[in-house]
Amino acid sequence: MGNFILMPKLGMTMTDGKIIKWLKNIGDDVEKGDYVFEVETDKTSLEVDALYDGKLLKIFFDEGETAPINYPVGYIGAEGEEIPPLPEMENAPAAETETKAAPAAAAPKAAPKKEAKPKKKIDMSKFDYELLVIGAGPGGYVAAIRAAQLGAKVAIVECDEVGGTCLNRGCIPTKALYTSAKVFGKLKHCADYGLSVSGAGFDWKKIMERKDGIVKQLTTGVAGLLKKNGVTIIKGRAKITDANTVEVDLNGTKTKHSAGYIMIATGTQPISVLKNVDKAVKINTTDDILAMQTLPKSMVIVGGGVIGVEIANIMSSFDVDVTILELMPTIIPMVDAEISTMLKSKLVAKGVKILNEVTANTIKKDGKDNVLELSNGETIKCEYILEAVGRGVVSDAFADMKLSTSPRGFITVDESMCSSVDSIYAIGDVTGGYMLAHEASEQGIIAVETMFGEAPTGEMLIPSCIFTEPEISFVGKTEQQAKDAGIPAKSFKFPFAANGKALTLGESDGFVKVVVDERYGEILGVHIIGPEASSLIHEAVMAMNLEATAQSAGHVVHAHPTLSEALMEAFLGASTGAIHM
Numbered sequence: 001m002g003n004f005i006l007m008p009k010l011g012m013t014m015t016d017g018k019i020i021k022w023l024k025n026i027g028d029d030v031e032k033g034d035y036v037f038e039v040e041t042d043k044t045s046l047e048v049d050a051l052y053d054g055k056l057l058k059i060f061f062d063e064g065e066t067a068p069i070n071y072p073v074g075y076i077g078a079e080g081e082e083i084p085p086l087p088e089m090e091n092a093p094a095a096e097t098e099t100k101a102a103p104a105a106a107a108p109k110a111a112p113k114k115e116a117k118p119k120k121k122i123d124m125s126k127f128d129y130e131l132l133v134i135g136a137g138p139g140g141y142v143a144a145i146r147a148a149q150l151g152a153k154v155a156i157v158e159c160d161e162v163g164g165t166c167l168n169r170g171c172i173p174t175k176a177l178y179t180s181a182k183v184f185g186k187l188k189h190c191a192d193y194g195l196s197v198s199g200a201g202f203d204w205k206k207i208m209e210r211k212d213g214i215v216k217q218l219t220t221g222v223a224g225l226l227k228k229n230g231v232t233i234i235k236g237r238a239k240i241t242d243a244n245t246v247e248v249d250l251n252g253t254k255t256k257h258s259a260g261y262i263m264i265a266t267g268t269q270p271i272s273v274l275k276n277v278d279k280a281v282k283i284n285t286t287d288d289i290l291a292m293q294t295l296p297k298s299m300v301i302v303g304g305g306v307i308g309v310e311i312a313n314i315m316s317s318f319d320v321d322v323t324i325l326e327l328m329p330t331i332i333p334m335v336d337a338e339i340s341t342m343l344k345s346k347l348v349a350k351g352v353k354i355l356n357e358v359t360a361n362t363i364k365k366d367g368k369d370n371v372l373e374l375s376n377g378e379t380i381k382c383e384y385i386l387e388a389v390g391r392g393v394v395s396d397a398f399a400d401m402k403l404s405t406s407p408r409g410f411i412t413v414d415e416s417m418c419s420s421v422d423s424i425y426a427i428g429d430v431t432g433g434y435m436l437a438h439e440a441s442e443q444g445i446i447a448v449e450t451m452f453g454e455a456p457t458g459e460m461l462i463p464s465c466i467f468t469e470p471e472i473s474f475v476g477k478t479e480q481q482a483k484d485a486g487i488p489a490k491s492f493k494f495p496f497a498a499n500g501k502a503l504t505l506g507e508s509d510g511f512v513k514v515v516v517d518e519r520y521g522e523i524l525g526v527h528i529i530g531p532e533a534s535s536l537i538h539e540a541v542m543a544m545n546l547e548a549t550a551q552s553a554g555h556v557v558h559a560h561p562t563l564s565e566a567l568m569e570a571f572l573g574a575s576t577g578a579i580h581m
């Protein structure tokens with residue numbers, strides 16, 4: 001039985017290739033390693049070699065024709081052999097190193113956003129501003145600064161403090177508390193380092209003051225940056241009244257502002273799904289936690305997602321008795337299964353109770369306590385309830401505009417972040433997606449560079465980090481996700497226990513897992529649980545962005561002793577072999 005010659009995937013973003021020249025003719029003998037055809041992609045052109053010996057029996061795509069990746073372009077077999085029929089185009093076989101003539105699963109494709117609409121020339125002289133941004137979170141303020149750097153006349157409307165959820169009620173304040181929790185944990189375990197400290201304790205008020213100080217420093221810095229870049233800050237609540245006009249309400253005084261482009265960056269707010277809650281019961285959000293003046297003795301966290309586990313980690317560090325209720329069978333269900341299991345065991349070891357596939361059916365008040373009747377029949381009491389089940393769009397700014405949205409109300413945008421109305425763009429959490437600060441910022445940059453500069457190209461890889469102990473980070477696909485998408489994937493796991501620096505830090509729990517496409521060594525995903533996971537992941541993002549293979553990334557020299565050697569070893573393990581395992 002012969003073999004199809006497949007159009008190879010020569011880069012992460014390659015979807016098809018054009019046959020420039022056949023280097024063998026039908027009937028020619030072919031030896032493994034012989035060049036058989038020349039291909040041109042959007043980035044390169046090169047010669048493709050044969051993976052098998054035999055005769056070139058059939059050419060399916062002539063010179064000048066384009067074939068999708070992993071689809072047969074020719075057939076090598078024995079003289080007189082019957083050539084099998086071509087698979088359906090949409091069921092192109094997933095190529096193997098030695099591809100047999102048998103159909104297999106389709107090659108995966110990322111669900112792309114709609115292609116950007118062609119840019120129209122706008123007469124900006126008619127408007128007060130070239131760009132008016134609504135919302136000064138990490139999406140909006142970064143977009144405003146970049147647009148100003150590109151020479152645009154920009155205003156930004158904010159009804160609260162600049163910095164948005166990220167600086168005021170999200171990333172930064174939670175990480176300030178996380179750091180206090182981590183340092184306190186180190187103090188408690190200082191004997192492990194041969195140290196002794198007496199009277200280690202904490203002052204919640206001072207921890208909160210430290211957090212507030214960091215937030216203030218950063219929000220002041222952002223306001224200064226906006227000013228320095230010539231961005232006009234308009235205080236008040238904005239509402240878009242037509243495709244180029246925004247009305248701003250500041251304590252009842254309304255002003256109108258026109259702009260060639262309007263950008264919606266209004267973010268999200270906590271949502272609630274709890275039912276049958278007694279009126280006397282207070283259901284708290286993360287906004288409440290971050291303003292909490294005293295620590296409760298006990299806390300139930302409804303939702304075992306990223307925010308739920310981060311808060312559980314912080315609270316349990318300060319001896320709050322924490323219970324997580326999670327509807328799904330695992331906590332942080334979106335991450336690699338082994339990582340989720342490991343985090344669960346770490347939280348449990350800190351005293352956190354985790355109840356999976358459980359929710360609260362009713363919540364009542366009994367004196368000072370809240371009483372939760374759970375779906376598993378149990379009843380638990382606690383002093384404080386945090387609901388962290390997700391966030392919904394802040395929509396008043398665009399409520400009258402009939403923009404196209406998803407069923408959950410997130411604004412639908414194209415590749416350049418343009419909404420269904422040509423002059424209105426939307427970025428950040430209000431468009432859904434990963435709902436992370438760095439995604440919002442990057443989307444803002446893409447949008448304004450499309451408006452005022454060169455539209456950026458290329459895929460946007462978004463790393464995710466979870467600030468627990470140990471930290472978690474990931475980018476790309478898990479092995480399971482890759483396999484579900486029909487990719488022959490394999491993974492390699494390098495433990496921090498085999499990394500010298502992690503041992504010296506006393507933080508050797510965890511691992512780096514690299515997922516690769518078995519055929520080409522393409523890095524499909526990297527998943528880390530361990531020390532400084534949130535910093536280490538960027539090496540993986542860089543490698544994937546630059547389309548390095550696991551082998552080439554593994555051959556990058558890493559200084560010793562460093563945590564990043566664990567990444568190098570994991571890349572090597574997924575290709576030519578790890579050294580220290």
Ligand code: FAD
Pocket residue numbers: 134135136137138139140157158159160161162163164165166167169170171172174236237238239265266267268286307394396397427428429430435436437438440
């Ligand atoms: P936002 O930051 O929400 O900013 C929107 C702004 O618009 C707000 O300032 C709001 O006041 C303003 N606004 C809304 N409507 C109007 C209107 N009509 N007129 C005028 N102004 C308006 N992400 C990470 O990447 N890393 C983390 O560690 C992380 N931790 C988090 C922890 C918590 C507890 C939470 C809640 C979130 C966390 N996030 C984290 C998510 C991150 O905060 C968001 O992804 C990010 O802030 C979204 O940015 P944005 O610009 O889209 O919106």
